[in-house]
Amino acid sequence: MTDNKVLSLEVGIYWDDLPLGARFHTKKRTVTETDLVNFVNLTWLTEELFTNADPADRASMGIQGRVVPGGLVYTFAEGLVAPSFQASGMAFLNADLNMQGPTFVGDTLHVQCEVIESRATSKPDRGLVRTRNAVVNQRGETVLVYTPLRMMRRREA
Numbered sequence: 024m025t026d027n028k029v030l031s032l033e034v035g036i037y038w039d040d041l042p043l044g045a046r047f048h049t050k051k052r053t054v055t056e057t058d059l060v061n062f063v064n065l066t067w068l069t070e071e072l073f074t075n076a077d078p079a080d081r082a083s084m085g086i087q088g089r090v091v092p093g094g095l096v097y098t099f100a101e102g103l104v105a106p107s108f109q110a111s112g113m114a115f116l117n118a119d120l121n122m123q124g125p126t127f128v129g130d131t132l133h134v135q136c137e138v139i140e141s142r143a144t145s146k147p148d149r150g151l152v153r154t155r156n157a158v159v160n161q162r163g164e165t166v167l168v169y170t171p172l173r174m175m176r177r178r179e180a
Contacts, residue, residue, distance in 0.1 A: 035110035038141070038150035038175040045138045049103035051161075053131040054091055062095045089128035096126045096167050100134050100158045111176040113149060118171040124164055131161040139170065148177055 036047070063073050072084065073092055081087070097120060105112075126132065140153035152175055158167040 036107045037111045038152060038177045041138045041141055041152050043138055043141050047107065047136050049134045051131050051133045052099055052103055054099065054126060054128055056089065056128050058095065059089060059091050059128055062092065066094065068092055091126050091128060093122045093167065096158055097169065099132055100156060100167065103134050104136065104156065108173065108175065112173060113176060114174040116172040116174060118169045120169040122167055124166045126160065126166045132158055134158050149174055150177055
């Protein structure tokens with residue numbers, strides 16, 4: 024793929040399909056109150072910021088709406104990206120992660136990905152790809168950016 028064309032997200036993108044500059048995006052997912060409650064209970068992340076729904080208390084915290092933890096936003100992002108690596112992902116090696124803004128119950132998220140690093144490994148059946156993944160809400164605001172490095176299968180010769 025050349026000329027920085029936009030890829031459509033499909034199951035089983037291989038290392039060979041992701042040259043430097045390639046872009047793709049995911050489907051969308053709305054964050055629900057149930058998602059927030061389940062995540063907080065599963066992780067024991069019981070900070071009042073995430074568990075107190077009283078509008079008066081929320082106003083005193085300076086927050087308008089039900090904010091969700093950044094960890095939930097990140098896991099949603101990985102869940103949205105995961106179908107693209109179903110048949111080809113071998114390992115998640117590392118990532119830098121930066122919160123850019125709040126996410127609230129009711130926000131609809133999708134992930135915009137751009138390949139920023141791509142190189143073959145010493146083994147001919149795999150390569151390394153780093154993407155810049157921007158999690159974007161329905162207002163076009165980027166709420167999280169992370170840069171995962173993944174080991175991926177190469178297509179058979």
